[in-house]
Amino acid sequence: MSNQTMVHRVENETILVLERVFNAPKELVFSMFKEAEHLKQWWGPRGFEVTVCTVDFRPGGVWHYCMKCMDPQMGDFYGTESWGKAVYKEIDEPDGFVYTDYFSDAEGNVNDSLPATVVKMEFIDLGGGQTKLVSRGEYVSSDSLKTVMDMGMLQGITETWDRLEERLNEVK
Template identity: 75%
Template sequence: MSNNAMVSRVENERVLVLERVFDAPRDLVFKMFKEPEHLKRWWGPRGWELPVCNVDFRPGGVWHYCMKCVDQNQGQFYGMESWGKGVYKEIVEPETIIYTDYFSDAEGNTNETMPSTEITMKFIDLGGKTKLVNRAEYVSAEALKTVMDMGMLQGITETWDRLEERLNEVK
């Protein structure tokens, strides 16, 4: 694991900003978010896999995926599936991805009881390294609290650790 720890902060009570520097070129880091064959190798916390990952990477396109817990040591979560759907709003390769993130079901129907998130990802070139800034805006402070209480911060930390491991494999 890297010493490039993730930095997180909350703005305006409903915006979670995550930042981390990856020791990989910007084009490669961006590619990790656009190609299903890469996403399947790192998306999700440790002990979870992506058995379903369909990506239509264009504005208006949809990313529909299933995270499944395959780690028996995670007790009650073992075998659990968590479906998600992202709808891309804007893509500026290799600088920006803006999308709305939803909880969904296997058919891609949005789960209206769970908060959606407006995600803006910036990929900043640091001359061979990349600073990734993920800005997640929720409809309310309560919606942000809901996902934080679900362990989202630990999950995204593990996910970005796995991203770094994947980058080290392919660069």
């Protein structure tokens, strides 16, 4: 488990800012987000595995994935699949990237009934082998942000970033 705390705040009722410091160099933390083999090892909350993951990491490229609940102790969630699709808008390696995040189906069709998010990821070298990761997710409305918060997104991303830290510790 992490000894780092994720900080979150809401700005203008439509922007969710998440921040966390990782004990790994910036280039390594950045690489965890651009390579399918890394993403498969840590993306998603505990109890979920990435069963499908394709990454075309370039502006206009798509990341398409499926998270499947593999933990029988998670009750009704066990066996469920959650599909996502990201379309990269800007990439400034290793400082950051911007993408639009969507809920999707297995074919990559966007689910318009759930909110999309424009996400700006920033990787800040703090020196001493530490990197601050800042994620700014912008929603079209406060209701859209409330929808994902009510779905448990904050707990999910906290567990996801805990798993990212564990993965970083394995590979560094």
